[in-house]
Amino acid sequence: MRTAIFAALLALVLACGTGCASRQENAPAASQQVAAESVAQTTDAGEDFGGLDDYDDYSAEDLAAQDDPLEGWNRFWFHVNDWFLEYIVKPLHKGYAFIVPEPIRNGVSNFAHNVAFPVRMLNSLLQGEFAQAGVEFDRSVVNFMVSLGFADVASQSQPLYPYHPETENFDYTLGVWGVPDGPYFIIPFLGPSTVRGAVGETGDAFMKPQYYALDWEVSTASSVYFAFNGADALYKPYDQITESALEPYVALRNAYLNMRKNRLQRMTFSSNTQD
Template identity: 45%
Template sequence: MQNNKLITRIAGFLGMILLVSCATSNKDRQDPWEGWNRGAQTFNDNLDDYIMKPVAEGYQFVMPSFADRGVSNFFSNINDIGVILNDLLQLKFAQGGKDGARFLVNTVAGIAGFIDVADMIDLPKHNEDFDQTLGVWGVPTGPYLVLPFFGPSTPRGVGGMIGDSAMNPITYVGFFSSGAASTGLFGVNTVDLRADNLTTEKIATEAALDRYEFFKNAYLQQREYLVHDGNIPFDEEYEEFHFEDDSSEKGKMGPVRPY
């Protein structure tokens, strides 16, 4: 519950900042809060350089590869609960059935998910989250936003993050034990994810002429790709973030694509 309270407070604080920024910004509609975003990214980069990256490198050094993979599989299996719920919310019932079978197989035969047995029998991992669900139901993404500690996002992404937290069983571990247990599990998951992305982040940083622009474009393109399940309309441009009222189908609530 401590994690839910933290996310809610951050979301509320950021919401006030965004309302003020929205009234004063005349910048690119895709990135009107660039000043805030660059400052937040610098903060996150420094936090990563001095804390997260050294911890992740130490974790990767002491963890045997099979154990590292097992921990990643365990948290991926827990994440599949949220994937299943978002499948159903997006009316993807066939995929939801497959993801449900994947969760059951890995939980039982894969020893609580430490072994990805489902992948061995052609039940692949799907990537569905509440941000995608909101997009499918017509909620506009809004402009790019970098969150302290959490990284690249959008206003819709903040709502998605809160929804994903509500769907994650780890959030409720505190009901049955101390809050430290829930915080510890989230911490291990964060370190494990950072360790898994050490090589990717290094390559991206070396390839980017402007690190900020690189990660912004990569994030926005990935979210658009995921919401549309890879079927991105050719006539849809990035400037269509639907900030004004729109009487077209894009502005109505419902499971339509594009959103």
């Protein structure tokens, strides 16, 4: 069902084009929902957002990064997502965290990461990163054999080949194939992305083994639960970015685009070093 929603949304965006670019002036200072998959890929909890200050500035050197032809769409869903996170996700998750101990929540997050290893491994193969695909497979086998996937045992040892799970997604695969990033795009109920990132989310959803091994109701429910379990790792940095910002929408957009830029630079440097 989620993949169908993604496809419909992308079709609507492409049809609207720049006609959605009407500007609104004020955005609430609450928190944005960036938490539906996780466990997904586009806003990893360990990402460097390049600092949390001065994201309201419209400096001339950042005009290209701030190009936002879909701003009308993005601002609308920023408000909706913000309300959804502030009044539904955050209160429910705080109650959940009070009942469920942190070690159990961490175990669930580890399991969600480990069970999605086919998605990461397949994307590594599509990118021509065969060594990284092998590292991904080996790590997952170790984690499942030792802890049934509820612990990240493999992280205790340094792999012989650099391990970059943040690039093992279809968004990055499309980039390797030369597909441009496209404009900034907020995915309803998921959070900030780009047009290519949204397409990548859809591709990763189709690669998940549970969508083929389980009924769609069960697979969708498990994906929602996995995302909800780790929601605090996403809304806490979001709060840091937006709560003190004069323009929370601009602060989130600039922080997210800066994170993507920094990640690409790190991966490019790492690839050049290996060569």
